[in-house]
Every structure is written in structure tokens, then in C-alpha cells.
Amino acid sequence: MIRIEDVSLSFGGIRAVDGCSFEVAEGSITGLIGPNGAGKSTLFNIVAGLLKPDAGRIVFDGEDITGLPPHTLFHRGLVRTFQIPHEFYRMTVRENLMLVPPEQAGENLFASWFSWGRVKRQDADVLDKVDEVLAFLNLTHVADELAGNLSGGQKKLLDLGRTMMTDARMVLLDEPGAGVNRTLLGAITTAIRRLNEERGYTFCLIEHDMDVIAELCDPVIVMAQGTVLTQGPMSEVRSNPDVREAYLGHAETEDAG
Known part of the structure; x- marks a missing residue:
């Protein structure tokens, strides 16, 4: 449904996204993981039209949407949520x-x-x-x-509700489990799965909770230093030594992506 082709973006000479390419298949729940600063949220902002890449392109449902503004993408069924909910x-x-x-x-x-x-x-x-x-x-x-x-988890559910009011086709979920207690996290993962299975929503989600990723996502794409390190089923990703090195070798800094 969406194809990211060799996308790059720099801030002040620092490459936040560096030649990143992958696809999200229609009807999938695709996980996007990586250490802090890997460029995940920056890439989401590019796909959602909040940032324009220096190079590369985004193709949605066969159409080049690179640089289109968020309100145009909203009308085409592409919606992004944020780690911190933006409720009124x-x-x-x-x-x-x-x-x-x-x-x-x-x-x-x-x-x-x-x-x-x-x-x-x-x-x-x-x-x-x-x-x-x-x-x-x-x-x-x-x-x-x-x-x-509302509690943090209820606000995340409200974010999902807003995507349902648009009948979105593709939803970019940025850390739906962040700051959520386990009970409401279960409600959120159940809602995501039901929206995917019963209503055909396609999801790409960033999440640091590997249990959530393992429960919901196939495939899983791993980013490091602004590009794709590897991708595949969670079982393969977990055992990949490059993935372990990327996580364990990264300093714990604020996620630039």
C-alpha cells in the first residue's frame, strides 16, 4: 500500500533519515522498531507530509505523494497519530x-x-x-x-477513535503503548487487531514494547542510523546479531526519530 523509496533528510548536516527504503503491504500490521535516534518518527513525519525529504519519494496506493500536505493525505485515507496525544x-x-x-x-x-x-x-x-x-x-x-x-491509555484509544471517524485506510501509529498501563494497553492492542482484521485497516506502528510488536506485527522493520537494518518476522529479528548490537551499542538518548 505504501512504498518508501531511498528517502533521506538532514538537519544541520546530521542525517536523520539516510537512504531509507521499505514497503508496507495492504492489510498488514507492520512494526517499525529501532534504538533511540534511529529516525523512526522523522520518517513518519515525512510520510505524513509534515516534513519534506531532501531525496527519495513516498508512493501511496500507486501514487507519488511526496511532499503533499497532511490535510491532503488525510482526505486520501492516510492518518498519523503521535506519541503524545493531541486531544482538544x-x-x-x-x-x-x-x-x-x-x-x-x-x-x-x-x-x-x-x-x-x-x-x-x-x-x-x-x-x-x-x-x-x-x-x-x-x-x-x-x-x-x-x-x-482522560488517562494516558484512554487518550490513545481516543486517537484511534479519531482515525475511525475518517474511515482511514492507512494509519501511522507512533508508540501507542507509551505511558499506558497494562490493562489499557491490552485494550489498545485488541482495538488495533480488530480494526485490521474486521475493517481492513493497514497499520505501520512504532513501538518500544517488544511484546506489543511480537503480538501484533508481521513483518517487523528495524531502523538504525536513519536506514533499514533488517526486516522480517519478529522471531528472526529477535535473533539477528546486528539488531542486538544496534540496540545494546546505542547510548540512551532522546529519540530523534
Whole structure:
């Protein structure tokens, strides 16, 4: 579904991504792992249109999307989440979800005045979709809670809910398990698997919890120093001596990627 071809990006002479190439197959849950500073999140930002590469290209569903802005990619079904959720913290969970669908008639002043019936029908459809998403993610009990009051795990579930409101085709998940307790982590992994198996979502996810990667992902792609070190099933990746050296030989620094 998505193909990354020889992508590179430098910041001040430092190569954050260096000739990186791999593919994410449609219908897969592909894991992207690597030591801190490997370039993982930087690559996600390039794919999602937040950064423009110095070289290389991104192909999505057969079309070159390199450098297209995030809102254009959003309309094409490519969505990115972040390690730190970006909820509207002063709005309720329900309101956060209601905002997501694009081109709502009620956003147009003329339509809200002269096409009230159409606006009302569309709002009812959006609310039905919100209720479905809340039920799917077991968040109905916090629907009217301010999003800022949610726990870290609940905010990650809300992020997933926002992707569901778009009917996304490809989702880039940046550390969905970061800072999440084990109970809610189980809920998140279950939701990802169900979205993949029941609704055909394709995922590429960055995650440092190797148990989550082993449970969800095939294949697993390992990045180091801005490029792909190896890829394959988790069983092969775990036993690869180059992977162990990349992890154990890296200093524990803030992840630049």
C-alpha cells in the first residue's frame, strides 16, 4: 500500500533519515522498531507530509505523494497519530470525535442558514458514527468527560477513535503503548487487531514494547542510523546479531526519530 523509496533528510548536516527504503503491504500490521535516534518518527513525519525529504519519494496506493500536505493525505485515507496525544482537552470525548469528519455541511455558514434540514441529517449521521466508535473502543462511559481528564491509555484509544471517524485506510501509529498501563494497553492492542482484521485497516506502528510488536506485527522493520537494518518476522529479528548490537551499542538518548 505504501512504498518508501531511498528517502533521506538532514538537519544541520546530521542525517536523520539516510537512504531509507521499505514497503508496507495492504492489510498488514507492520512494526517499525529501532534504538533511540534511529529516525523512526522523522520518517513518519515525512510520510505524513509534515516534513519534506531532501531525496527519495513516498508512493501511496500507486501514487507519488511526496511532499503533499497532511490535510491532503488525510482526505486520501492516510492518518498519523503521535506519541503524545493531541486531544482538544477542553472538549468532551464525544465532541473530539464529532469534529473529525471533513466537509460537514454545518461548517458552512450559508448551509447552516438555508439548508438546515441537510445539516441536521448529517449531524445525526455523525452522532451515530460517534456512538459506534465509542462502543467499539469501550469509551461510552467517558463520552461526556472532558478529553483532558482522560488517562494516558484512554487518550490513545481516543486517537484511534479519531482515525475511525475518517474511515482511514492507512494509519501511522507512533508508540501507542507509551505511558499506558497494562490493562489499557491490552485494550489498545485488541482495538488495533480488530480494526485490521474486521475493517481492513493497514497499520505501520512504532513501538518500544517488544511484546506489543511480537503480538501484533508481521513483518517487523528495524531502523538504525536513519536506514533499514533488517526486516522480517519478529522471531528472526529477535535473533539477528546486528539488531542486538544496534540496540545494546546505542547510548540512551532522546529519540530523534
